Amino acid sequence: MHLKEALDILEQIAFYLELKGENVFKINAFYTAIRNLSNYDISLNEAFEKEIIQNTKGVGKSILSILKELNEKNETHVLNELKSEFPEEIYALTQIRGLGAKKIKKLFDELRISNLDELEQACIENKLMKIPGFGEKTQSNIFANIERIKKTKGKLLLHKADLIKDEIINQLNSKGIKIVVPTGSLRLRSKTISQLDFLILKEDFERVSKSFELKRLSDFEYGSSYKEHNVVFHLSDNNEFSYRLVETTGTDDFLNRIKFKTLKEKKFKTEEEVFASLTLPFIPPQARENSNLELKQYDFPDKNSLRGLIHIHSHYSDGSSSLEEIKKESGRLNYEYVLICDHSKSAYYANGLDEKKLKEQWKEIDSINSTNSKTKLLKGIECDILVDGSLDFDDGILSQFDCVIASVHSRFSLSKGEMTNRIIRALKNKHVKILGHPTGRLLLSRDPYQIDMHEIINVAGGEGKSIELNCNPYRLDIDWEFIQYAISKGVLITIAPDAHSITEFNYVKYGLDMAIKGGAEKKDIVNCLTLEEFLIKFCRK
Numbered sequence: 313m314h315l316k317e318a319l320d321i322l323e324q325i326a327f328y329l330e331l332k333g334e335n336v337f338k339i340n341a342f343y344t345a346i347r348n349l350s351n352y353d354i355s356l357n358e359a360f361e362k363e364i365i366q367n368t369k370g371v372g373k374s375i376l377s378i379l380k381e382l383n384e385k386n387e388t389h390v391l392n393e394l395k396s397e398f399p400e401e402i403y404a405l406t407q408i409r410g411l412g413a414k415k416i417k418k419l420f421d422e423l424r425i426s427n428l429d430e431l432e433q434a435c436i437e438n439k440l441m442k443i444p445g446f447g448e449k450t451q452s453n454i455f456a457n458i459e460r461i462k463k464t465k466g467k468l469l470l471h472k473a474d475l476i477k478d479e480i481i482n483q484l485n486s487k488g489i490k491i492v493v494p495t496g497s498l499r500l501r502s503k504t505i506s507q508l509d510f511l512i513l514k515e516d517f518e519r520v521s522k523s524f525e526l527k528r529l530s531d532f533e534y535g536s537s538y539k540e541h542n543v544v545f546h547l548s549d550n551n552e553f554s555y556r557l558v559e560t561t562g563t564d565d566f567l568n569r570i571k572f573k574t575l576k577e578k579k580f581k582t583e584e585e586v587f588a589s590l591t592l593p594f595i596p597p598q599a600r601e602n603s604n605l606e607l608k609q610y611d612f613p614d615k616n617s618l619r620g621l622i623h624i625h626s627h628y629s630d631g632s633s634s635l636e637e638i639k640k641e642s643g644r645l646n647y648e649y650v651l652i653c654d655h656s657k658s659a660y661y662a663n664g665l666d667e668k669k670l671k672e673q674w675k676e677i678d679s680i681n682s683t684n685s686k687t688k689l690l691k692g693i694e695c696d697i698l699v700d701g702s703l704d705f706d707d708g709i710l711s712q713f714d715c716v717i718a719s720v721h722s723r724f725s726l727s728k729g730e731m732t733n734r735i736i737r738a739l740k741n742k743h744v745k746i747l748g749h750p751t752g753r754l755l756l757s758r759d760p761y762q763i764d765m766h767e768i769i770n771v772a773g774g775e776g777k778s779i780e781l782n783c784n785p786y787r788l789d790i791d792w793e794f795i796q797y798a799i800s801k802g803v804l805i806t807i808a809p810d811a812h813s814i815t816e817f818n819y820v821k822y823g824l825d826m827a828i829k830g831g832a833e834k835k836d837i838v839n840c841l842t843l844e845e846f847l848i849k850f851c852r853k
C-alpha cells in the first residue's frame with residue numbers, strides 16, 4: 313500500500329471519530345500525523361523501514377498500531393468497526409467542498425441525510441437553509457457541488473490515475489507478465505481519465521485473467537475493474553504491437569487525420585515506422601489529442617530542456633521545505649535557477665509573508681547564493697492580485713524582487729468583465745512578469761472563474777508578459793487548449809510546478825505533458841531560457 317492510501321484511511325477514521333463526537337485532541341492527533349506524513353512519496357512499508365512513521369510527530373501509540381495493521385493486512389479493524397456504526401455512503405459527502413465532519417454530523421442529526429441523493433433532495437426542498445450555520449448561499453453552493461460530482465463521477469485526476477496504473481502494472485509484472493503498456497487516454501496524458509487502458513500480448517491473456525475478472529468486449533478487448541475504476545485490456549499479436557499501440561492510443565479523430573486505416577501492413581517494429589509509412593513525422597502521444605495541431609516535426613521540450621524551476625513555495629509561507637533543501641534538490645536535478653515564490657501578505661490562510669519576513673528570506677537567499685553552488689536561488693513572490701487589480705505590495709517592495717508572479721486567490725465570484733479587468737490591471741503593472749494559474753480552476757472540483765481568456769492573452773502578449781501553466785495536477789491551468797492562441801500572440805508559457813515541498817518538483821512532468829499537447833515548443837517556454845536570458849527577459853532590470 314502506498315503511504316498516501318494509508319493517509320486516506322487515517323483521514324476516514326478521523327472523520328468517523330468526529331461524527332461520533334470523540335475527543336478533539338484524539339481527532340487532531342490524526343490530522344497532525346496526516347499533515348506531517350503527507351510529503352513522502354513512498355510505500356507504507358518503506359516508511360516503516362526507514363523509520364519515518366516511528367519518528368513523525370503526532371504518530372502516537374494508537375495511530376502507530378493502525379498503520380502497522382494496514383501494512384500487514386491492507387485494512388484496519390478500527391475503520392471497519394467505525395464504518396459499521398453509520399450509513400454506508402455517508403463518507404461520500406466529504407467530497408463536497410466546505411462540508412467537513414462537523415457539518416455532516418449536523419445534517420445527519422437534524423435531517424438524517426446520509427448520502428448524496430438525500431442531500432440533493434434536501435437542497436431542492438430548501439431544507440438545508442433552515443439549519444443553523446447553513447444559509448441560502450451555502451445551500452446553493454452545496455447543490456452546485458453535487459451536480460458537478462455527478463457529472464464527473466468515475467473520472468480520475470491524472471496523478472491519481474498514474475498511481476492506479478502503476479499498481480496494476482506491478483501486480484501483473486509480479487505474476488510474470490512483462491509487457492503491460494498503458495494506452496488510450498493514459499498515454500495521451502489527458503487532463504482527467506475515466507478509463508484505464510492497457511495493451512498486452514495475446515499470449516498473456518490467460519495469465520491476466522487469473523488476476524482480473526475479464527468481460528469480453530470484442531475479440532481484442534476485455535473490460536475489467538480495479539478499485540471501482542474502469543479498466544480495458546487490449547490484446548495484440550507480438551509482431552503487431554506497434555500498430556496496435558498507435559491504434560489504441562487514438563484518438564479516433566487523430567487516426568482519421570493520419571489516415572491510419574489506409575495502412576495495408578500491420579507488422580512494424582516501432583511506432584516511428586508506423587508514422588514513416590504514412591509519410592509523417594512521429595507525433596508524440598500527448599499531442600495526438602489536439603486536433604488543431606499540424607502534423608509536422610516539433611521541437612518539443614523534455615525534462616532536460618528545462619533549466620529553471622519556477623514557482624516554488626518554501627516553509628516561509630505554506631511550503632514545507634527549507635531553502636537549503638530546495639537548493640539541494642534542485643541542484644541534484646540539474647536546474648540552473650529556482651524562482652522562490654512564497655505567498656504575499658494578504659494570503660493570511662497560507663501564512664503569506666509581510667515585509668519583515670521577506671527581508672529575512674532575502675537575507676537567507678543571499679547567504680545561500682554566496683556559497684559555491686551550481687543552482688542559483690532567485691527572489692520571487694506569488695503576489696496576490698487584490699479585488700481591484702492592484703497588488704499586495706507597493707512598488708517599493710515589488711521592485712526588489714527578481715521576478716513577480718501575480719495570482720488571484722480571493723473573490724472568485726466577480727463578473728466576467730470585472731475579473732478580466734482585475735487581471736488585466738495586474739498584467740499591466742510593470743513589476744509583474746508572469747500571471748499565475750489564470751483561471752483558478754481545480755479539475756473535477758472547482759470551475760474556472762469567469763474571465764475572457766482571449767483578452768487576457770492579448771494583453772499579456774502586448775505587455776511582453778508570460779502566462780503560467782500551473783503543473784499541479786488539480787490545476788493544469790492555463791488549459792492546453794489556449795496554448796496555441798497564446799503562442800500566436802507571442803506569449804511565452806511558464807511551466808510552474810507550484811511545489812509546496814521538494815517532492816512536488818516532479819509535477820513538472822504533468823506541465824510538460826500539457827505543454828506538448830498544446831503545441832508549445834522549447835522556444836515558447838520560459839523555463840527553457842538560460843539563467844542569463846531569464847534575468848534579461850523576465851527579471852527586474
Ligand SMILES: [Zn+2]
Pocket residue numbers: 694719721748749
Ligand atoms: Zn496560487
Ligand SMILES: [Zn+2]
Pocket residue numbers: 623625694810
Ligand atoms: Zn503557488
